Amino acid sequence: MERSEYNATVTGKIMVTPDLMILRVDTDEPRKEFEAGQNMLLGLYGFEKRSSNSEPEVVPADAEKLIKRPYSIASAKTETSQLEFYISQVKSGQLTSRLFNLNTGDRVFVGTAITGIFRLDETPDGSDIVMVATGTGIAPYISFLRSHIIERPESKMVVIQGAAHRWDLGYYSELTFLEKSFANFFYVPTLTDADERWDGYRLWIEELLKQDILQNEYNISPDPDRTHFFVSGKPDMVAHVSEWLEGYGYRRHHPNDPGELYIEEF
Numbered sequence: 001m002e003r004s005e006y007n008a009t010v011t012g013k014i015m016v017t018p019d020l021m022i023l024r025v026d027t028d029e030p031r032k033e034f035e036a037g038q039n040m041l042l043g044l045y046g047f048e049k050r051s052s053n054s055e056p057e058v059v060p061a062d063a064e065k066l067i068k069r070p071y072s073i074a075s076a077k078t079e080t081s082q083l084e085f086y087i088s089q090v091k092s093g094q095l096t097s098r099l100f101n102l103n104t105g106d107r108v109f110v111g112t113a114i115t116g117i118f119r120l121d122e123t124p125d126g127s128d129i130v131m132v133a134t135g136t137g138i139a140p141y142i143s144f145l146r147s148h149i150i151e152r153p154e155s156k157m158v159v160i161q162g163a164a165h166r167w168d169l170g171y172y173s174e175l176t177f178l179e180k181s182f183a184n185f186f187y188v189p190t191l192t193d194a195d196e197r198w199d200g201y202r203l204w205i206e207e208l209l210k211q212d213i214l215q216n217e218y219n220i221s222p223d224p225d226r227t228h229f230f231v232s233g234k235p236d237m238v239a240h241v242s243e244w245l246e247g248y249g250y251r252r253h254h255p256n257d258p259g260e261l262y263i264e265e266f
Contacts, residue, residue, distance in 0.1 A: 006107035019089040030080040034114040036147040037140040041111030043068035054097035072139040076146035086139040128156040137233030162205040224260040232264040
């Protein structure tokens with residue numbers, strides 16, 4: 001059974017882990033060009049099957065209701081039909097457990113409105129950009145880099161990505177490739193539960209920042225006049241990093257009250 005609200009087709013599904021996936025869809029009609037870092041709605045009806053490793057729903061879904069939630073777009077802003085999303089499964093949730101059951105060729109709802117103030121285009125030209133992420137918080141940065149890295153050679157751009165294990169680092173290969181390809185881009189993954197094969201940082205993101213690794217390794221200062229920070233991911237991490245930055249005089253960004261700290265919580 002399919003409903004007329006479904007307006008896109010799944011063209012790709014990459015399982016990063018059993019509970020993390022990259023989902024690619026092709027919309028029936030192109031969307032407007034968006035700004036990197038924005039988000040849009042994905043949706044499925046409650047009658048759709050849930051994934052095999054989901055858990056009982058906390059609130060059972062209404063079979064006749066279209067369940068919709070916003071997700072950050074990972075694709076470049078010029079891709080207006082072929083869209084990519086990086087999604088974490090909430091096993092007892094209504095929507096992600098159904099999204100994780102999708103396969104290539106299946107139909108899905110994609111919203112037409114594209115929203116969000118987590119936007120790289122609002123940072124001043126020439127400013128250095130530090131992008132901090134845990135989990136699916138990496139998705140908007142992938143869109144940032146795919147959309148803007150070539151046009152901002154004068155800006156140092158850094159991605160700090162925190163996770164427990166190596167396999168939790170979504171887009172690791174692409175970020176490593178970008179670091180080798182662009183002199184102004186630096187990728188800093190850090191793991192809290194790494195095995196003996198990992199030769200990178202083994203710190204919480206907050207510890208890494210407080211050890212002045214940005215200043216000492218990359219000559220980037222937490223200075224609101226020179227460096228803008230984006231922080232995206234788990235609320236605890238966002239709160240700790242925000243507090244650390246406020247100590248340097250950073251203010252949270254709002255469209256009508258510009259600041260140097262851009263926050264997106266998951």
